[in-house]
Amino acid sequence: MSTQRLGIIMHGVTGRMGMNQHLIRSIVAIRRQGGVALANGDRVMPDPILVGRNLDKIKALAQAHGIERCTDDLDAALANPEDTVFFDAGTTQMRPDLLARAIAAGKHIYCEKPIATGLDEALRVCRLAKDAGIKHGVVQDKLFLPGLRKLDMLRRSGFFGRMLSVRIEFGYWVFEGDLQPIQRPSWNYRKEDGGGMILDMVCHWRYVLDNLFGEVQSVSCLGATHIPERLDEQGKTYEATADDAAYATFELKGHNGEPVIAQVNSSWTTRVRRDDLVTFHVDGTHGSAVAGLTECVVQPRVGTPRPVWNPDEKQKMPFMEQWQTVPDTETYDNGFKIQWEHFIRHVAADEPFRWTLEEGAKGVQLVETALQSWQERRWVDVPALFPKN
Numbered sequence: 001m002s003t004q005r006l007g008i009i010m011h012g013v014t015g016r017m018g019m020n021q022h023l024i025r026s027i028v029a030i031r032r033q034g035g036v037a038l039a040n041g042d043r044v045m046p047d048p049i050l051v052g053r054n055l056d057k058i059k060a061l062a063q064a065h066g067i068e069r070c071t072d073d074l075d076a077a078l079a080n081p082e083d084t085v086f087f088d089a090g091t092t093q094m095r096p097d098l099l100a101r102a103i104a105a106g107k108h109i110y111c112e113k114p115i116a117t118g119l120d121e122a123l124r125v126c127r128l129a130k131d132a133g134i135k136h137g138v139v140q141d142k143l144f145l146p147g148l149r150k151l152d153m154l155r156r157s158g159f160f161g162r163m164l165s166v167r168i169e170f171g172y173w174v175f176e177g178d179l180q181p182i183q184r185p186s187w188n189y190r191k192e193d194g195g196g197m198i199l200d201m202v203c204h205w206r207y208v209l210d211n212l213f214g215e216v217q218s219v220s221c222l223g224a225t226h227i228p229e230r231l232d233e234q235g236k237t238y239e240a241t242a243d244d245a246a247y248a249t250f251e252l253k254g255h256n257g258e259p260v261i262a263q264v265n266s267s268w269t270t271r272v273r274r275d276d277l278v279t280f281h282v283d284g285t286h287g288s289a290v291a292g293l294t295e296c297v298v299q300p301r302v303g304t305p306r307p308v309w310n311p312d313e314k315q316k317m318p319f320m321e322q323w324q325t326v327p328d329t330e331t332y333d334n335g336f337k338i339q340w341e342h343f344i345r346h347v348a349a350d351e352p353f354r355w356t357l358e359e360g361a362k363g364v365q366l367v368e369t370a371l372q373s374w375q376e377r378r379w380v381d382v383p384a385l386f387p388k389n
Contacts, residue, residue, distance in 0.1 A: 007083030012090030078105040109136040115360035122361040138360035144335030147291035160284025171267035177231025186232035189240040196242035203363030214252030221248040221370035297323035
């Protein structure tokens with residue numbers, strides 16, 4: 001057995017997501033566990049170099065987590081042939097050009113989503129990666145959540161019978177900044193800076209819907225900017241030009257070829273009264289399930305109660321108690337870390353990896369069709385973006 005080094009250029013890891021999920025809970029955690037194990041018994045040890053514009057901030061972050069290398073010179077980092085992977089978790093607007101530079105330097109690509117703000121840019125990056133022959137991947141973290149993995153197990157077992165519909169409820173209240181401090185960056189609510197709920201979340205829903213419930217065929221979407229003014233990090237009032245909520249219906253082609261209807265509400269202007277910050281309610285002919293980030297409950301056909309509608313009396317049926325919890329059948333690791341390990345094995349040992357830039361482009365495509373639906377106030381079909389082999 002031997003340990004091989006994998007040099008990774010990590011850009012954009014001073015932000016909340018990049019720092020917490022990708023650096024600390026993924027790469028640092030992988031290093032502490034002794035690297036990623038390969039099928040032949042060898043191990044791969046990530047050796048990151050942190051890249052950012054604020055060198056002092058980058059140095060402090062590196063020092064806090066035992067990382068020896070950092071720089072504010074991206075060109076120099078890309079020029080180092082010993083570092084073969086480029087990762088980006090920076091702003092969406094900058095991502096296409098950053099990926100293009102890294103591809104031109106011969107680096108393998110792994111990045112956050114969306115991979116671009118528009119489909120043309122996303123497809124350009126896909127073409128560059130294909131022509132360069134490099135390996136590439138896009139973060140699709142929600143597929144690795146314990147709750148969704150349990151849903152996937154139920155689907156593969158045939159628990160649902162014929163799947164009928166999916167309801168996704170996502171979001172919470174993001175404070176305006178006057179009575180309580182903001183808990184999300186102000187750029188999220190400025191369209192000119194790449195903000196917006198549809199751009200932020202519809203790319204997530206594309207890979208969740210496609211992989212778990214059925215390939216997206218068409219969409220009807222309504223966006224809204226419910227809070228027109230917010231306070232920024234300096235306490236100054238600014239105009240919220242981006243949508244802070246989206247209400248969408250998707251038509252899916254289920255895995256058995258039957259149609260499935262998905263209703264998805266995404267909102268930064270809702271107060272939570274449900275099991276989790278996101279819930280997935282799936283109904284089928286043989287059973288139903290509701291999953292959150294970690295837990296999943298089911299109600300099979302034979303265990304479905306018979307409620308009685310009587311508006312003249314208080315409801316006495318304990319609906320929330322009539323569901324059975326799906327047990328944990330394994331120890332669930334951090335979802336971002338799991339996908340990082342898959343990608344590292346893909347680069348180091350050529351193991352299969354299906355969450356590619358093309359999958360990221362599909363997310364951008366659905367964002368564009370959702371925005372078109374909102375603008376034109378109609379259903380919009382979602383054509384196949386890449387021919388199937």
